[in-house]
Amino acid sequence: MRAALYRRPGPANEVLEVLDLETPEPGPEEVRVRITVSGINPTDWKTRAGTNRRRPDGFQIPHHDGAGVVDAVGPGVIGLAVGQRVWTYLAAYHNRWGTAAEYAVLPASRVVPLPDEASDELGACLGVPALTAAHCLGGSFKSLEGRTVLVAGGAGAVGHFAIELATFAGAAVVTTVSSEEKAELARAAGADHVLRYDEPDVAQRIGDLVGGVDRVVEVAPGANMELDLAVLNQGGTISTYAAEPELVLAGGPLMSGNVRLEFVLLYGVSAHELAAAVGWTADALAAGALSALPIAAYPLERVAAAQEHVEQGFVGKVVVRP
Template sequence: MRAAVYRRPGPAAEVFEIVELDVPEPGPGEVRLRMVTSGINPTDWKTRAGLTRRRPDGFQVPHHDGAGVVDAVGSDVAGLAVGQRVWTYLAAYRNRYGTAAEYAVLPAVQAVPLPDGASADLGACLGVPALTAAHCLGGSPEAVKGRTVLVAGGAGAVGHYAIELAKHAGAEVVATVSSDEKRTLALEAGADHVVLHTEPDVARRIGDLVGGVDRVVEVAPAANMELDLAVLAPGGTISTYAAEPELRLAGGPLMSGNVTLQFVLLYGLAAEQLASAVRWTSDALAVGGLTALPVVGYPLAQVAAAHDRVEEGFVGKVVLRPGEK
């Protein structure tokens, strides 16, 4: 099979190779997928660049997310069959066969049925962003049903799915964005209210729109903590998925507001927490509650350019199409 690999961390153009590998065989509890679309997340380029502790075991086929078709099933696998369309999550975690190849092998639990009406592009957009959003929202629809949610960075990948999952659960959603273009994206995702964070007195604007906020999904806690505390209702929760190099906290407002501050990293979640996030995502997907981000596609041979596009901050989803030349 053709695959994109890197053998050491470094700049994309220097370390990526397109190689021929033997098609891997699924072991017990695993499935093999013929990949249609491979989604790229910031965690993928950061790992390849050496910004995390993970290093290749000989070689690494990158990318956690994607959509494909079950090609072979190992022993002890139930609920999946050859020919079934699926989406993936965390495919490259502790596994050298990620989704940036014509075939991928991964634990069957990380291949989730993709409804007939959902495109491969949509399937490749889910994974890390949607599951992170679901956990930041409390892990199940009941956590935010009838509540008010503030999504910071509502045009980003996690922000997009935080809006859609919160609306699926019956929450009222206000999002902050940095431009009119991103305002349009957040409104299209279903946000009830969208506020430019550059507007004067943003906290009062949010308060006028929704009153107190029960939960914040936060992309930039260092920059936004003062705003979050200003709009958070007593007993509220701030869930952040950002790896800030330094975060200073105002202990008084946090304590007086009985605030819960939650840090979320998908890799460290327990199996039952991941399963809960997958269920919510799948349920929303089944009723048409989730949509694809703006997608730009590259053939496998242009994996370095695709990584550079993500690293440059493309608003939407960059994907590889392993079957394209």
């Protein structure tokens, strides 16, 4: 098979190479997926660049997310069959066979059926961003009905799915964005109210529109904490999925508001919580409630350029087509 891989951390155009490898075989409770679309997330390029402590064991085929067709199943696999369309998540976590290849082998628990109505592009958009969004929203759609959610950065990948999942759950959604282009994307995702965060009196405008919010899905806690606390209802939750080197917190307002502050990294989410996020995402997908982000597609041979496009902050989803 053709595959992209790196043997050491470093810049994309220095360490990523595309070559032929022997096609791997699935082991017990594993499946092999013929990849049609491989989705790239910030965590993929950050891991390749060496911003965390994970290092390749010999080599690493990158990318967690993807869509394709089950090509082979190992012993003990239940609920998946050869020929079935699927989407993947966390494919490259503690596993060298990520989705930036013609075939990926991964645990069957990280492979989810893809409905006939859903495109491969949409399937490759899910994974890390949709599951992060679901977990930041509380992991269960039942807890959101009739609630109000503020999504910071509603045009980003996590923000996009947070809007759609919260709307599917029956919540009212307010989102903040930085440009009119991003505002259009947030409206298309179904946000009830879209505001520019750089305009004056944003907190007052949110208050006038919805009174207050019960949960915040936050991409920039340092920059937005004052706004979040100003609009959050008593006992509300701020759930952030962004890593910041330093975060100074206002202890008084947090305590007086009985605020719950959550930090979310998908790698550390428990199996039970992850399964809940997968179930919510799959239900929304089956109901036609999720949509693909704007796509920038690259061939596998240009995987380095594709990862660099994500590094540069592309608004949408960069994918590779093996």
